[in-house]
Amino acid sequence: xxxxxxxxxxxxxxxxxxxxxxxxxxxxxGAQFAQAKPEGALQDGTQNGSFTSYNHxxxxxxxxxHLTYSFWAQNTSPQYLSFMLCGGGLI
Numbered sequence: 001x002x003x004x005x006x007x008x009x010x011x012x013x014x015x016x017x018x019x020x021x022x023x024x025x026x027x028x029x030g031a032q033f034a035q036a037k038p039e040g041a042l043q044d045g046t047q048n049g050s051f052t053s054y055n056h057x058x059x060x061x062x063x064x065x066h067l068t069y070s071f072w073a074q075n076t077s078p079q080y081l082s083f084m085l086c087g088g089g090l091i
Contacts, residue, residue: 002088011075026066034087036073049077
């Protein structure tokens, strides 16, 4: 299963963000890997840019048995960038 969610967020230059997401209300989809993918500068989408994604985590809420997937994303560009969430399951 792959997912690409356009318009997930906007990041300030060189800022770090904690990105978290659930799949189908927290169902268990095993190991997932996702990254923040640059969509372009905030104003017009024409600027180059890059993100670094790291420290991936899976959190289990024992009472509900729901999983939350998360990671840190850093805009390593000198301008505001919009980004999408791109990921999928590991095989």
